[in-house]
Each structure stands twice: as C-alpha cells, then as structure tokens.
Amino acid sequence: xxxxxxxxxxxxxxxxxxxxxxxxxxxxxxxxxxxxxxxxxxxxxxxxxxxxxxxxxxxxxxxxxxxxxxxxxxxxxxxxxxxxxxxxxxxxxxxxxxxxxxxxxxxxxxxxxxxxxxxxxxxxxxxxxxxxxxxxxxxxxxxxxxxxxxxxxxxxxxxxxxxxxxxxxxxxxxxxxxxxxxxxxxxxxxxxxxxxxxxxxxxxxxxxxxxxxxxxxxxxxxxxxxxxxxxxxxxxxxxxxxxxxxxxxxxxxxxxxxxxxxxxxxxxxxxxxxxxxxxxxxxxxxxxxxxxxxxxxxxxxxxxxxxxxxxxxxxxxxxxxxxxxxxxxxxxxxxxxxxxxx
Numbered sequence: 001x002x003x004x005x006x007x008x009x010x011x012x013x014x015x016x017x018x019x020x021x022x023x024x025x026x027x028x029x030x031x032x033x034x035x036x037x038x039x040x041x042x043x044x045x046x047x048x049x050x051x052x053x054x055x056x057x058x059x060x061x062x063x064x065x066x067x068x069x070x071x072x073x074x075x076x077x078x079x080x081x082x083x084x085x086x087x088x089x090x091x092x093x094x095x096x097x098x099x100x101x102x103x104x105x106x107x108x109x110x111x112x113x114x115x116x117x118x119x120x121x122x123x124x125x126x127x128x129x130x131x132x133x134x135x136x137x138x139x140x141x142x143x144x145x146x147x148x149x150x151x152x153x154x155x156x157x158x159x160x161x162x163x164x165x166x167x168x169x170x171x172x173x174x175x176x177x178x179x180x181x182x183x184x185x186x187x188x189x190x191x192x193x194x195x196x197x198x199x200x201x202x203x204x205x206x207x208x209x210x211x212x213x214x215x216x217x218x219x220x221x222x223x224x225x226x227x228x229x230x231x232x233x234x235x236x237x238x239x240x241x242x243x244x245x246x247x248x249x250x251x252x253x254x255x256x257x258x259x260x261x262x263x264x265x266x267x268x269x270x271x272x273x274x275x276x277x278x279x280x281x282x283x284x285x286x287x288x289x290x291x292x293x294x295x296x297x298x299x300x301x302x303x304x305x306x307x308x309x310x311x312x313x314x315x316x317x318x319x320x321x322x323x324x325x326x327x328x329x330x331x332x333x334x335x336x337x338x339x340x341x342x
C-alpha cells in the first residue's frame with residue numbers, strides 16, 4: 001500500500017470509531033452522524049479502490065484524485081468549524097440563562113404595577129449611577145428595575161443602598177447589554193403589570209424630558225408596539241462626533257439590507273415598548289449588537305414601530321464608555337452569522 005492509502009485506511013477507521021462512539025453517547029444528531037458516516041465510507045472505498053478517487057477527481061476537472069481529497073478536507077474543516085462555533089454560542093446561551101435565573105431567584109420578586117417601568121442596565125457606572133437614579137426617583141409615577149451586570153466597581157453597594165425605592169437584579173458575571181436587558185424583560189414577564197417598558201442607559205446621557213415624546217406618540221398611534229429614539233430624524237441638539245455619525249449612517253444601510261427595515265437611527269439605547277410585546281422579543285445575542293437583532297425580529301414579526309427625535313448629550317464620561325468604532329465590523333459579522341448560520 002502507498003502512504004496515501006495507509007493514511008486513508010487509518011483515517012476511516014478513526015472516523016468510524018469516533019462516529020459510533022459519539023452517536024452511542026447521543027451527542028450527535030442524525031444529520032451529523034450521516035455526514036461522518038459517509039465520509040468514513042468514502043475513505044474506505046478510496047483505500048481499496050484508488051481508481052475511484054481518480055475518476056471522481058476527473059469529474060471536477062482535477063488531474064489527481066488526491067487533490068479532490070484536499071479540497072474536500074477544506075470544506076469538511078469549514079463545516080466542523082461552523083459546528084464548533086454553534087456549540088460555543090449554545091454553551092454561552094446556556095450559561096447566560098443560568099446567570100439570569102439565579103439573578104431572578106435571588107431578587108425580592110416584587111410585583112411592578114406602575115404604568116411605566118424604567119429598565120436600567122448597569123455595568124461599572126459608580127461615577128454617575130446616583131445622578132441617573134436620583135433623576136428617575138424624583139417622580140414616583142413609575143417603577144425602576146435595575147440589572148447590575150456583574151459590575152466590579154462600587155455599583156452594587158450604591159444600588160443596594162436605595163432599598164425599596166428600586167428593584168435590583170444582580171448578575172454574578174458580566175454577560176453583556178442584551179443579556180442584562182433580557183434578564184429585566186424576563187422579570188417583567190413574570191412580575192410586571194406595567195403598560196410600558198422604557199430602556200434607559202445608566203451613563204446619564206438620556207434626557208428624561210424626552211419620555212413625553214414617546215408617550216405622545218403612543219397616544220397618537222395606539223397600534224404602535226415599539227418606539228425608538230432617533231438622533232437624525234430631524235436636527236437635534238445631540239453632540240455626536242462626525243466619525244461616529246458616519247459609522248451610524250453606514251449601520252442604517254446595513255440594517256436596511258439585512259432586515260429590510262428603514263430606520264433613521266439603527267442602534268438605540270433609549271426606547272419604549274409596550275409590555276405585552278416582550279413575549280415576542282426573546283433575543284439571544286448578549287453584546288452591544290443586540291439592537292440589530294431586535295430590529296431584525298421587529299421586521300420578521302411585522303411589528304408596528306415609530307421613531308421620535310431626542311437630544312442625547314454625550315459627556316467625557318459617556319464617550320469613554322463608547323464601544324470602539326471598529327466594533328461595527330464585529331456587529332455586522334455577528335448579525336450575518338445569526339441570520340444565516342444559527
């Protein structure tokens with residue numbers, strides 16, 4: 001036997017053993033088992049009948065049958081890589097779910113019944129957290145639900161000092177923007193009797209006065225389910241930098257082509273949703289790119305949405321918390337992955 005034939009013989013034996021062992025442990029689904037089984041059978045045929053390999057190679061205009069193996073191996077490695085990435089994402093999702101359930105189970109489980117509940121995600125915001133919460137607490141017209149997303153600074157102690165004035169959920173480990181908001185959403189699905197849910201950033205850049213614009217829009221258009229902020233629907237006092245504005249405009253185009261939904265501001269932290277829409281908005285992405293997935297689901301479910309102009313005031317502190325502009329590439333790749341491979 002040639003070295004190639006010996007290599008093929010060893011390979012198909014290993015694949016057969018691994019395939020049946022993994023299938024026996026029920027860690028394969030039927031499709032994956034069939035794929036690996038056919039690969040093993042193919043290698044076995046090529047070992048004993050090398051002329052078959054050469055004939056197949058000629059069908060693909062290859063001079064040598066061995067070249068077909070090389071190209072097939074590359075495709076197989078890509079397939080395995082996709083399987084591995086899916087498994088990693090699945091494990092991350094399971095871990096996030098566990099962190100979420102622990103946070104809810106350790107909370108006071110208070111029934112929230114005001115018309116509006118403010119949902120605030122906190123991660124290392126000790127410098128401005130009191131200013132943000134105090135501005136919200138000045139009015140007793142709404143509930144305040146805070147998700148502490150595994151902060152490493154003094155945020156947890158600051159939150160606990162507010163006592164019954166707010167409801168707090170603590171993530172044992174940082175899980176990202178959407179994971180924190182989804183924890184709040186899940187709490188509201190179980191214990192919220194509110195009409196509206198307002199997501200509000202903890203870094204003191206949102207203007208509370210803009211809430212009236214959201215509520216007025218719901219009153220004018222009662223069929224609306226979600227209302228987004230917009231820095232660009234008309235001229236506002238938002239002091240966004242020109243480079244960031246260009247990136248945001250590109251994000252609008254990307255969102256349109258990917259989700260076929262037209263917005264003037266694609267990534268929004270300040271939004272108001274009708275509470276009864278939360279059962280429809282079960283998202284899976286943990287990080288900052290959750291906003292793109294939210295828009296994608298709104299498009300898929302044909303949900304009614306609108307935009308209102310708001311003033312976002314960026315301070316040196318809030319600018320320091322911004323994600324890097326290059327992270328827009330990560331957002332795009334993540335959305336493409338979730339759109340076509342999950």
